[in-house]
Amino acid sequence: MSDRDHSKREGSGRILRAPENFVDLTLQQDIERHGLDAKRRSFLRRSFAGAVATTAAAATAPLAFAQSEGDEMILKPRPWATSLGQPVAARPYGLPSEHEKNLQRRQSPGLTRVAASSVAFTPLQGLFGIITPNGLHFERHHQGWHDIDPAQHRLMLNGLMRAPRVYTMDDLMRLPSVSRMHFIECGANTGMEWGNVAVPTVQYTHGMLSCCEFTGVPLSVLLEDCGADLKRGKYLLAEGGDGSSMTRTIPLEMADEIIVAWAMNGEMLRPENGYPLRLVVPGVQGVSWVKWLRRLEVGDQPWNTKDETVHYVDMMPDGMHRQYTSIQECKSVITTPSGGQTLIGKGFYNISGLAWSGRGKVKRVDVSVDGGRSWRTARLEGPVLSKCLTRFNLDWVWDGSPAILQSRAIDETGYVQPRTNELRAIRGTRSIYHNNAIQSWRVAPSGEVDNVQLG
């Protein structure tokens, strides 16, 4: 495969090819060129013959390519084995490989009128495990992002409290801190699919989802410090420091888990994600994790701000709307194979995906390859943490016939992720927010995978 081919892929090294901006690029050429297909099938047949069914054609395939490659590797070292490499600290702050440069956050063209009030999606199809690297964390802004000078930033606490107070970053960062891993999902994630719009890739269907280790001071420490009146005070108003007047009401019954955070994945927040301060509200939709946080007010009733009356409400079939529906219910999605990728031939695949619940831990994930007629239980990678992504994996041998891949998560409360039609029966098709239905990916005999709405 040439360097040029690599540069077109959304992250190289993937066995399943993801197109760049929906322009397909399969590995079929490579397979034909190198004769890899037969070798792979043969290899995988031997590995997993005991556990899974394979095609008869694969059983007799030769290993010629692999063996000649092996001789070459030993006898003819690659260029990087015979030359001096780059020095340490060549990049004081490191970056991904040049071969991975197409694995990017991407904006969905036309989703909003201006890019300062839009979304850049996380490329879930090319990620592994549960941690989202900070450079690929999704973005959702209401009036664009700023790189705020932390020395100029302040956080005010006011409202129902004995001693309203203003904190500098230095004040906050000497306080007792906690570190917790949590997912963050925009309430509008998978929003296009309320109708019958089958967005082509998992980056665009589910990519308003990320997961980090957050560090900051527990909200409870600040409330105590200011002498908050928690008898009268039942709600918190969180206000962002940008120009969008982004304000959200949060029930104080959630206070025990809320963090006023300055760090994500070990380092200070990124500007696009609220540097130097954001709210972390585990299990709750991302809009409440207010970025560039400048004010927290304690009150005795919800504020009914524009962002919780005009926006972020769920339109119901009868024309009424649900309001303050902030918790992200149990949900899962297969990230590999997923829409826009192309399987490189029959044989073994590791089906991999993510599951999460705003109510606690994921208890189980079932996977179907026949559109929900039968299910197998996937392996969960540990640690399984509350209100955090959980990675699941399942062995699968594709026999070349059409398949429909689905995942169904169950959380520790016993809640089961619904089918699309189950959700629509109650909530209709006119909503934007809180679509946690089962996702279906259709595999064609050609190996091409696309998004299909099954109901």
Next chain:
Amino acid sequence: MSDRDHSKREGSGRILRAPENFVDLTLQQDIERHGLDAKRRSFLRRSFAGAVATTAAAATAPLAFAQSEGDEMILKPRPWATSLGQPVAARPYGLPSEHEKNLQRRQSPGLTRVAASSVAFTPLQGLFGIITPNGLHFERHHQGWHDIDPAQHRLMLNGLMRAPRVYTMDDLMRLPSVSRMHFIECGANTGMEWGNVAVPTVQYTHGMLSCCEFTGVPLSVLLEDCGADLKRGKYLLAEGGDGSSMTRTIPLEMADEIIVAWAMNGEMLRPENGYPLRLVVPGVQGVSWVKWLRRLEVGDQPWNTKDETVHYVDMMPDGMHRQYTSIQECKSVITTPSGGQTLIGKGFYNISGLAWSGRGKVKRVDVSVDGGRSWRTARLEGPVLSKCLTRFNLDWVWDGSPAILQSRAIDETGYVQPRTNELRAIRGTRSIYHNNAIQSWRVAPSGEVDNVQLG
């Protein structure tokens, strides 16, 4: 504080200032300019009066600065509240704030003759939680790093096995995968301190230490696939793809936990850390986590390669050396406050640090502020995982008198991190590797923190 001041700091927003390359820069100017000191002490006295002792002077300090700042914040919005910000995906792969640009991997000048065979240290003094962001993962190369084309990379398995085999990256990445969080520490970490060299900052004392979520195929899957003879085969030889002929013997009794990994913290490995393939050997010194991994051989005895005979052996007092001492024993270090930082005045601080053990989970961390005469048990942040970093935190009120900060970790086997003299009594002072002694940071009445060897 001006932007210029910010740019000098190793990561802004820290309450404890770390100097750039040992050039000190304290916050005293800011304190004098803004009168923050009294406010902070007052604030912290109220917060933690019940739990900790404070100075009498702090009790009556006013809050004038904070309140006027508060009015200003509401009445005069900051520039970022009155302007349109940057669009989404302005940076398809995001970067840290400009205000954090001094938080970097740094080379220790003069440590090695050429920078292609040297170390770049992780800036532990400016990090949080347990995850090391990929851009700040430490580097240690033997002949420099390359950005290898994954389509050209191969992994050979050979030796005592029925079917020696060569894998492409595509072959490997369709196999069953696991994701695990583990620390990686160079065996030479804290090596200068075997003698009486008090390296000034925690970046240089302990910065050959990082922690990631790694994803890859379990070694056991590959051994099974190749029909490895595990009756005769007792050892694994791992060989890197660079030009240094880096080879390491690894006992196969460790095989169950070893991962042939392609991803760190959710994305493909970074070139400096072995892209596209490295070995993950939990609990074992970093040199065995062979980068740019190209070969794994199964054998019946250790290979005694140059990297396990000439290098990476522990010189003992009697002139003999210990060999194959690969497991990183239980260790901890306080990262804040630490050498080179300056406390900004008396009052409350969150003492924070990291603990780890190559034998399993950290069970407990004790912290002393009086050079080991008395100890308090720190809070451990969850999840506490095996062979993974654990973050600890402890409340502390500094009364302005000299103090010596130490941490002492105990792992689940009951092993207690030793004092320097306990370690030297057995292992002497001529070693480089495997110094896991207790670290001491001395706090002067001026607030300056430095590295001191107590014994």
